[in-house]
Amino acid sequence: MTVRNFLRLFTHVQMLPVLEGGEATLVGGQAVMEGVMMRAPHSYCVAVRKPDGEIAMEELPIKSPSEKYKFLKWPVFRGIGVLGQAMSLGMKALQFSANHALAEESDGASGKNATDEKPISNWMMGLQLVFSLAFFLFAYKFVPLKLTTMVAKLLPALNTPGFEGQVLFNLVDGLIRLTIFITFMWLMSLTKDMRRMFEYHGAEHKVVFNFESGKPVNVANAQTFVTWHPRCGTSFMFVIMIISMILYMFIPVQGMLQKMAIRIALLPVVVGVSYELIRFAARKRGSFLSLLTAPGLWTQRITTKPPTDDQAEIAVRALQGAMDLEARQGGELVIA
Numbered sequence: 001m002t003v004r005n006f007l008r009l010f011t012h013v014q015m016l017p018v019l020e021g022g023e024a025t026l027v028g029g030q031a032v033m034e035g036v037m038m039r040a041p042h043s044y045c046v047a048v049r050k051p052d053g054e055i056a057m058e059e060l061p062i063k064s065p066s067e068k069y070k071f072l073k074w075p076v077f078r079g080i081g082v083l084g085q086a087m088s089l090g091m092k093a094l095q096f097s098a099n100h101a102l103a104e105e106s107d108g109a110s111g112k113n114a115t116d117e118k119p120i121s122n123w124m125m126g127l128q129l130v131f132s133l134a135f136f137l138f139a140y141k142f143v144p145l146k147l148t149t150m151v152a153k154l155l156p157a158l159n160t161p162g163f164e165g166q167v168l169f170n171l172v173d174g175l176i177r178l179t180i181f182i183t184f185m186w187l188m189s190l191t192k193d194m195r196r197m198f199e200y201h202g203a204e205h206k207v208v209f210n211f212e213s214g215k216p217v218n219v220a221n222a223q224t225f226v227t228w229h230p231r232c233g234t235s236f237m238f239v240i241m242i243i244s245m246i247l248y249m250f251i252p253v254q255g256m257l258q259k260m261a262i263r264i265a266l267l268p269v270v271v272g273v274s275y276e277l278i279r280f281a282a283r284k285r286g287s288f289l290s291l292l293t294a295p296g297l298w299t300q301r302i303t304t305k306p307p308t309d310d311q312a313e314i315a316v317r318a319l320q321g322a323m324d325l326e327a328r329q330g331g332e333l334v335i336a
Helices: 003-014 077-110 122-154 163-189 192-213 233-248 256-265 267-283 289-303 309-329
Strands: 028-032 035-040 043-049 055-061
Touching: 003 077, 003 122, 003 192, 028 077, 028 192, 028 309, 035 077, 035 192, 035 309, 043 077, 043 309, 055 077, 055 309, 077 122, 077 267, 122 163, 122 256, 163 192, 163 233, 163 289, 192 289, 192 309, 233 256, 233 267, 233 289, 256 267
Parallel strands: none
Antiparallel strands: 028 035, 035 043, 043 055
């Protein structure tokens, strides 16, 4: 794999939590490289537009985390299971799409046969995951904490002993984190590669809306819907950052190393609580807590773009593949 392709894949892996849905639903999906992955409760399908215009597809049966481990049905724990499976399927779909998009681009440029290009292996994807996790901890945990610590030297109020100082410190820390998050997504949206990814993200949302409306799922119907959806990874990430900011305010630790350790240790708790909030907000539209998810919808103006009909077709094909596999398995179409 070339350095350029490694970096392209790295940016796509970084965006997986933003592009993936944050709640277990009847159908959901995710944008991948030149394609879309869709899943039903027990089925998965990814469809990718190859450089020659043809569509490559992969279908797999899946089991929900709660079917494998009963404790993942419990509140808070179920959010960890859902996100874990979402990331696992997302990496699998991204690997499939990258094997077609990157390999065939290399073939076209070099004149080689497709069989000459080794596929992106599992260890390569594992390395990407390690790099992405390290980047996440550095960009969204270490950098905001370091900058807030520097600001606290200029503004002594942030170091005031007691609850007031904790609130002020973590408020600044959280605002810096949100600024980094939004800025990073905006910068990514300026690149040609990621803009296409965001167009497929928009296609995925339109097709999910089409399915949920009860209308026949096709390109024409899908294109009548908006691109921002309440059950989106962008909204989920935004809620995670708000919840983490609030939670840290109640943890009375001093020193940068201790605060960094707490932030890493509490990640599963933050994910679980955020998931429960999203579930509640989805069922109680217009409630006070649902207001916390509203900024995520606004932010989707960055992470979703209007798709072309060709891109919407890919999302339709992915959904049809997942639903066909679900039917062939003979299971009742319900959320497990």
